[in-house]
Amino acid sequence: xxxxxxxxxxxxxxxxxxxxxxxxxxxxxxxxxxxxxxxxxxxxxxxxxxxxxxxxxxxxxxxxxxxxxxxxxxxxxxxxxxxxxxxxxxxxxxxxxxxxxxxxxxxxxxxxxxxxxxxxxxxxxxxxxxxxxxxxxxxxxxxxxxxxxxxxxxxxxxxxxxxxxxxxxxxxxxxxxxxxxxxxxxxxxxxxxxxxxxxxxxxxxxxxxxxxxxxxxxxxxxxxxxxxxxxxxxxxxxxxxxxxxxxxxxxxxxxxxxxxxxxxxxxxxxxxxxxxxxxxxxxxxxxxxxxxxxxxxxxxxxxxxxxxxxxxxxxxxxxxxxxxxxxxxxxxxxxxxxxxxxxxxxxxxxxxxxxxxxxxxxxxxxxxxxxxxxxxxxxxxxxxxxxxxxxxxxxxxxxxxxxxxxxxxxxxxxxxxxxxxxxxxxxxxxxxxxxxxxxxxxxxxxxxxxxxxxxxxxxxxxxxxxxxxxxxxxxxxxxxxxxxxxxxxxxxxxxxxxxxxxxxxxxxxxxxxxxxxxxxxxxxxxxxxxxxxxxxxxxxxxxxxxxxxxxxxxxxxxxxxxxxxxxxxxxxxxxxxxxxxxxxxxxxxxxxxxxxxxxxxxxxxxxxxxxxxxxxxxxxxxxxxxxxxxxxxxxxxxxxxxxxxxxxxxxxxxxxxxxxxxxxxxxxxxxxxxxxxxxxxxxxxxxxxxxxxxxxxxxxxxxxxxxxxxxxxxxxxxxxxxxxxxxxxxxxxxxxxxxxxxxxxxxxxxxxxxxxxxxxxxxxxxxxxxxxxxxxxxxxxxxxxxxxxxxxxxxxx
Numbered sequence: 193x194x195x196x197x198x199x200x201x202x203x204x205x206x207x208x209x210x211x212x213x214x215x216x217x218x219x220x221x222x223x224x225x226x227x228x229x230x231x232x233x234x235x236x237x238x239x240x241x242x243x244x245x246x247x248x249x250x251x252x253x254x255x256x257x258x259x260x261x262x263x264x265x266x267x268x269x270x271x272x273x274x275x276x277x278x279x280x281x282x283x284x285x286x287x288x289x290x291x292x293x294x295x296x297x298x299x300x301x302x303x304x305x306x307x308x309x310x311x312x313x314x315x316x317x318x319x320x321x322x323x324x325x326x327x328x329x330x331x332x333x334x335x336x337x338x339x340x341x342x343x344x345x346x347x348x349x350x351x352x353x354x355x356x357x358x359x360x361x362x363x364x365x366x367x368x369x370x371x372x373x374x375x376x377x378x379x380x381x382x383x384x385x386x387x388x389x390x391x392x393x394x395x396x397x398x399x400x401x402x403x404x405x406x407x408x409x410x411x412x413x414x415x416x417x418x419x420x421x422x423x424x425x426x427x428x429x430x431x432x433x434x435x436x437x438x439x440x441x442x443x444x445x446x447x448x449x450x451x452x453x454x455x456x457x458x459x460x461x462x463x464x465x466x467x468x469x470x471x472x473x474x475x476x477x478x479x480x481x482x483x484x485x486x487x488x489x490x491x492x493x494x495x496x497x498x499x500x501x502x503x504x505x506x507x508x509x510x511x512x513x514x515x516x517x518x519x520x521x522x523x524x525x526x527x528x529x530x531x532x533x534x535x536x537x538x539x540x541x542x543x544x545x546x547x548x549x550x551x552x553x554x555x556x557x558x559x560x561x562x563x564x565x566x567x568x569x570x571x572x573x574x575x576x577x578x579x580x581x582x583x584x585x586x587x588x589x590x591x592x593x594x595x596x597x598x599x600x601x602x603x604x605x606x607x608x609x610x611x612x613x614x615x616x617x618x619x620x621x622x623x624x625x626x627x628x629x630x631x632x633x634x635x636x637x638x639x640x641x642x643x644x645x646x647x648x649x650x651x652x653x654x655x656x657x658x659x660x661x662x663x664x665x666x667x668x669x670x671x672x673x674x675x676x677x678x679x680x681x682x683x684x685x686x687x688x689x690x691x692x693x694x695x696x697x698x699x700x701x702x703x704x705x706x707x708x709x710x711x712x713x714x715x716x717x718x719x720x721x722x723x724x725x726x727x728x729x730x731x732x733x734x735x736x737x738x739x740x741x742x743x744x745x746x747x748x749x750x751x752x753x754x755x756x757x758x759x760x761x762x763x764x765x766x767x768x769x770x771x772x773x774x775x776x777x778x779x780x781x782x783x784x785x786x787x788x789x790x791x792x793x794x795x796x797x798x799x800x801x802x803x804x805x806x807x808x809x810x811x812x813x814x815x816x817x818x819x820x821x822x823x824x825x826x827x828x829x830x831x832x833x834x835x836x837x838x839x840x841x842x843x844x845x846x847x848x849x850x851x852x853x854x855x856x857x858x859x860x861x862x863x864x865x866x867x868x869x870x871x872x873x874x875x876x877x878x879x880x881x882x883x884x885x886x887x888x889x890x891x892x893x894x895x896x897x898x899x900x901x902x903x904x905x906x907x908x909x910x911x912x913x914x915x916x917x918x919x920x921x922x923x924x925x926x927x928x929x930x931x932x933x934x935x936x937x938x939x940x941x942x943x944x945x946x947x948x949x950x951x952x953x954x955x956x957x958x959x960x961x962x963x964x965x966x967x968x969x970x971x972x973x974x975x976x977x978x979x980x981x982x983x984x985x986x987x988x989x
Contacts, residue, residue: 246291246298250278263290263785265683265695267366267676268303268310268857270387271296271431272685274785275304277677277700284308284677284701290785295433295688302853302864304432309861310675311701311728314937315927316658317672318729327653328645328666337730340671341737345744347622347652348378352745357381358605359621361613365628365856368681370735370753370761374742377752382605382618386628389608391429392970393552397561400816402574404582408688409546412437413578416536416543417449418481420474420564421550423457426852428548433688448540450533452477452525453550454847455874455916456909468911471845471974473523474551475563476830480519480527481534482563483511485570490538495572500812507570510814510827522832524911542578543571550847554975555833558968562828569812584687608969610640611962614649622652626734627673627856631662632923635960635971636897641666656734659860662925673734674727676857677701680735680758682765685786692789696762696781701728733758824967835977836913842883842981844875844915846895847974848956854920860927862941869932871918871953872905875980880906885982892981895959901983902954915978921953 250259259278266273266287274293278286287307291298310316320340325331351357360381364371367387375381388395395405411417411434428434441447451460452467452474460466469477485491486507496504516527537543545567551560573579607613610630613620623644634640643649644666655667664670678699685693727733735758742749755761766777766787781787820826836845851868858864873893875885885891887906892899893915902917910916923930932952934945963972 248276248291250276250286250288252280252285255280259285262698262700263696263783264677264700265681265685265697265785266300266304266307267697268301268307268855269427269431270429271433272683272695273300273304273432274685274695275300275307276785279700282701284311289432292784293786294691294693294788295430295685297433297436299432299436301432302867303855303858306853306858306861306863307675307677309863310658310857311677312939313659313860313927313929314939314942315660315860315929316728316731317660317664317670318731319672320730321670323668327647327668330665332670337732340669341740341744343669344622344654345741348741349745351621352378356619356621359619361607361618361620361623363623363625363628363630365626366676367683368626368734369683370681370755370758371626371738373753374738374749377742377749380605382607384607384609384613384628384630386633388606389970390549391552392608393557393965393968394547394561394970396968396970397552397558397565400558400819401562401565401569401813402582403813406583407574407580408583408686409434409544410542410576410578410581411544411546412440413445414441414542414544415445415447415578416540417441417447418533418537418543418545418564418567419449419451419453419459419463420478420545420547420560421453421552422546422548423453423459423550423849424546424548425462426458427850430686430688431852433686437688448536454845454911454914455849456907457550457849458852461909467525467529469523469525470836470911471847471914472551472554472556472560472833472836473519473830474547475556475560475828476514476519476522477525477530478545478560478563478567479511479514479828479830480516480530481537482507482566482570483514484516484531484534485538485567486511488535488538490535491570492572495569495574499572499574500569500814502814506814514830522830537567538571541571542573542576544568544573544579550974552965552968552970553973555835555963555965555972556831557965557970557972559825559829559831563830566814566828569814574812581690584690584692608964609962609971610634610643611636614639614643620650622654623650624654624656625663625667626656627658629657629661629663629856631666632925632955633856633957635957635962635973637662637955637957638898639962656737658731659926659930661859662923665925671737672727672729672731674731678727678731679733680762682762694766694781694787694789696785696787698782698785699727735761819967822967833975835975838977840979841879842979843977844980845913845974846893846956846960846976846978847914847916848919848960849916851918851920854918859920859923860930862929862939862945865929865932865952866945866947868918869921869947869952870903870950871921871956873902873980874905874907874910874916876910876912876914877906877908879912880904883980883982885980890983892983893959894979894981895961895976897961898959900954900956900958915980917954917956919956922955922958923952 248261252259259280262277264275264277266275273296274290276288276290277284287305289296289298289300319334320337321332322335324333351360357379362375362381363384365386399405424434424438449463450465451463452469453460454468454471456466493504516530519530520527545564547561547564568580631637631641631644653667654669655664656671656673657664658673658675678701681697683695685695687693739755742753763778816826853864853868885904889904890901891904893902928935932948934943934948936943960973961976963975965972
């Protein structure tokens with residue numbers, strides 16, 4: 193029996209049906225509220241489709257001189273937006289969205305703008321170091337790159353010669369295709385791919401149903417959007433590009449947006465209605481809606497018959513247990529609302545159901561995603577305008593590039609993170625972390641730190657990063673990494689408009705002097721008058737590091753990676769893009785920053801709708817044989833999370849959420865930190881009052897693994913059974929800005945950190961349990977049950 197009342201929850205749900213409360217017309221609502229939030233959410237740029245190519249120019253506000261514009265690709269998040277870097281002489285002064293890029297259409301988020309802080313940070317790592325004291329003691333000595341290369345290549349060569357490449361563990365927080373080629377050439381090192389790990393449950397759900405790890409939502413053409421646990425106005429795999437299209441659908445199509453989430457996210461706040469359901473119960477709400485659609489004869493029977501492995505009779509039997517009333521008892525959402533929304537979804541087309549980490553980051557996350565996906569199959573929206581599309585691939589298949597989040601690619605043997613590594617007792621020779629900070633970001637991160645500090649478990653720890661992170665503090669060898677604005681790369685952008693896009697990343701800062709350029713063995717004298725770049729200090733691109741290690745190890749590796757440097761690698765990769773030779777292709781990319789494949793044909797798109805043998809090929813598999821082989825339910829089902837059946841009024845389900853400001857690239861950003869430097873614990877106002885807790889009180893939050901102290905935010909914007917903390921704060925390393933400390937440096941702003949008395953927030957990963965969904969294997973980051981205890985002694989601020 194839940195200790196909060198159903199009446200209170202029903203009232204909570206009802207009060208946030210915005211269209212009823214405000215009593216304003218949809219047109220007025222769209223033109224005012226949505227247009228306003230569109231400007232906030234996407235920061236810069238104009239809403240609209242990219243039409244004719246726009247000239248990229250800018251003028252300095254101080255000197256009135258024309259600024260040099262260099263198009264490149266942002267890597268502050270997986271979206272890979274096209275950006276323009278503006279230079280005043282050699283100084284980077286501004287980053288804006290590329291108005292010609294088809295995905296973000298000139299938009300850019302706060303993290304992208306803060307890329308300037310990442311490059312110019314006075315606390316950046318600029319030189320290699322090796323440990324001289326006990327691991328974690330902070331005793332370092334600066335070394336040369338030659339010594340660093342010799343040490344690392346010695347370890348790799350020994351593992352190769354002795355057939356122990358599997359003892360080389362790579363923990364990568366960012367993709368780099370040349371680095372991936374290097375790893376593939378080594379054989380089978382063990383890979384921890386942080387970007388891929390975020391979506392394991394989603395990938396498993398969709399693979400089991402359509403044979404693809406992800407689908408694209410054609411959101412711009414939708415008229416009804418049911419949003420289960422996603423927050424595209426703050427964080428999304430295709431953030432700005434997706435947010436643009438959702439805003440356009442709302443304004444131009446009058447699209448209705450309904451959000452189910454335990455807290456009022458930025459997206460929930462801008463929805464027509466928000467339903468704060470109990471954490472982890474999205475699956476039963478979706479199944480109840482599916483039952484209504486089938487029972488009322490609103491399902492797309494033609495699609496079900498031709499494109500799925502089920503019949504309507506099969507669906508009737510599957511959905512019998514999931515009445516709206518049973519969903520109300522489990523989730524708290526009124527049965528009448530479930531029925532009404534189901535009818536709207538089935539009749540107000542095109543319609544699409546989207547989902548995010550709010551439903552997949554649970555122990556029933558994979559099945560939650562399968563249940564929500566069933567709604568899409570019932571309205572037959574696969575490969576339909578306004579529905580779901582298979583991601584298209586470029587016809588230039590021979591190009592080796594970083595993949596979009598839609599197409600995860602992992603060379604070697606994959607590992608799901610350090611908790612799994614510690615449990616399996618896999619022998620490790622060398623652990624190499626590239627732009628990854630597991631000692632901070634893994635659940636139960638204190639245990640992760642202890643594992644990495646143990647020299648018996650991890651004999652040799654190497655960290656390559658832009659800053660002295662919590663993980664770097666434990667390393668034996670620290671290597672300074674170039675930022676995304678200082679190197680070369682190619683990446684597949686998600687084809688949000690249906691045409692594959694190839695993004696170019698090119699250096700925009702740190703001009704190399706002519707004298708230094710002439711000393712470089714890779715310098716082409718014929719290009720003496722062209723600007724040459726190198727990263728700041730002694731920072732190195734991961735691709736160039738891979739090539740230098742290849743040369744030192746020699747043998748087969750040298751033959752498999754015959755590139756001079758990263759720019760040579762990029763040039764050779766794009767040779768196939770132009771019939772007139774390499775220079776035209778390269779120069780076009782350098783001027784535009786991206787390339788759209790004009791020869792792309794609809795592969796899965798057309799074949800899905802045109803094939804005549806649909807019962808044998810390209811089916812939507814509602815029954816999954818692959819899940820059955822794992823002893824999991826082959827059908828979309830809902831299962832209550834046992835941990836959530838608590839009755840203690842002091843126990844809550846802890847949910848975490850991502851800010852549109854915080855990420856690994858903005859951890860030490862002065863601009864981002866000035867806006868967001870603390871994360872209060874969200875707790876429902878009525879429940880807080882029952883517990884004698886007031887706004888800004890300090891409480892102890894205790895989980896089965898650890899505890900922390902946090903300041904409270906009392907709010908009606910969260911489900912009574914949940915509490916919430918933002919991720920990305922509470923650093924103990926990285927830099928003074930990340931830790932909220934005022935200090936003097938060459939950047940005078942660092943002495944003006946006015947929030948130094950407020951602290952720097954808390955890291956929720958200290959108390960999150962490392963639990964997993966047994967079906968998809970992804971982390972259940974939103975299932976930790978915590979106890980809240982008010983601290984006495986005037987702790988309130």
